[in-house]
Amino acid sequence: MWKVLLVEDETFVRESVKEIIRWEEMGFTLAGEASNGLEALPIIKNDPPDLVLCDIVMPQMDGLELLQETRKAGIGSKFVMLTCIGDFESMRRAMEYGASNYILKLSMSVKDLRETLSKVSRELSARQPQVERPVRQPAAREKITHPEVNKIMEYIEQNYDQDITLKSLARYVMMGENYVSALFKKKTGETLIHYLHRTRVEKAIEYLTTTDLPVNRICQNVGFMNDNYFIKIFKRMTGMTPSQYRMKQ
Numbered sequence: 001m002w003k004v005l006l007v008e009d010e011t012f013v014r015e016s017v018k019e020i021i022r023w024e025e026m027g028f029t030l031a032g033e034a035s036n037g038l039e040a041l042p043i044i045k046n047d048p049p050d051l052v053l054c055d056i057v058m059p060q061m062d063g064l065e066l067l068q069e070t071r072k073a074g075i076g077s078k079f080v081m082l083t084c085i086g087d088f089e090s091m092r093r094a095m096e097y098g099a100s101n102y103i104l105k106l107s108m109s110v111k112d113l114r115e116t117l118s119k120v121s122r123e124l125s126a127r128q129p130q131v132e133r134p135v136r137q138p139a140a141r142e143k144i145t146h147p148e149v150n151k152i153m154e155y156i157e158q159n160y161d162q163d164i165t166l167k168s169l170a171r172y173v174m175m176g177e178n179y180v181s182a183l184f185k186k187k188t189g190e191t192l193i194h195y196l197h198r199t200r201v202e203k204a205i206e207y208l209t210t211t212d213l214p215v216n217r218i219c220q221n222v223g224f225m226n227d228n229y230f231i232k233i234f235k236r237m238t239g240m241t242p243s244q245y246r247m248k249q
Helices: 011-020 037-046 063-072 088-096 110-132 147-159 166-172 177-188 192-210 215-221 227-238 242-248
Strands: 002-007 028-034 051-055 078-083 101-104
Touching: 002 011, 002 037, 002 110, 011 028, 011 110, 028 037, 037 051, 037 063, 051 063, 051 110, 063 078, 063 088, 078 088, 078 110, 088 101, 088 177, 101 110, 147 166, 147 177, 147 192, 166 177, 166 192, 177 192, 192 215, 192 227, 192 242, 215 227, 215 242, 227 242
Parallel strands: 002 028, 002 051, 051 078, 078 101
Antiparallel strands: none
């Protein structure tokens, strides 16, 4: 089951979204809800959901800010934005920040929501086999000939412990975010976020096998902002937790 966090400040809309879909039949489970971004962010950092269904206009922290903060934390949860008719600038910015899709609240139907969830489910399923493969030293790093892609890979290799986002990488090579994302996937066969995670996990393995540093310290040293998310990503890539990996060595 894919975990969903519902973030919406209007109680009526939130309850409607919860009721109009048979979530489990579509492979999703509603793991939590929040009324604004400020309330949702610690939930996401503590236990990252697979999908965040999120209103754009909310008090305290809106949906765009929540999406940005989630990406800054290195968390790759899918985002689908709920928006009002005519809010084209917000929709454009949401897609630029990496949202998968958007739904118009005033005309939202079961069909719209089902189609969107089906699309997200396919995307999540498509990337699942890739992230479950064991970590390996990527020979592809030496075979890439595109200068900007090489520049990004070198930057990640040297700055994996820093706060790295798609926006910062795009700015580094002076290209648009969507173009950089598509180009990197085309040239390497993997997404930028997966490449960054894999690099960080490889560095974590070096710490686990050559030092006695505690797991939470290693988490910080390799650039993960959240211990639980680090453990989740590490287990996806190696099949075991960092502690289990260390014990096997």
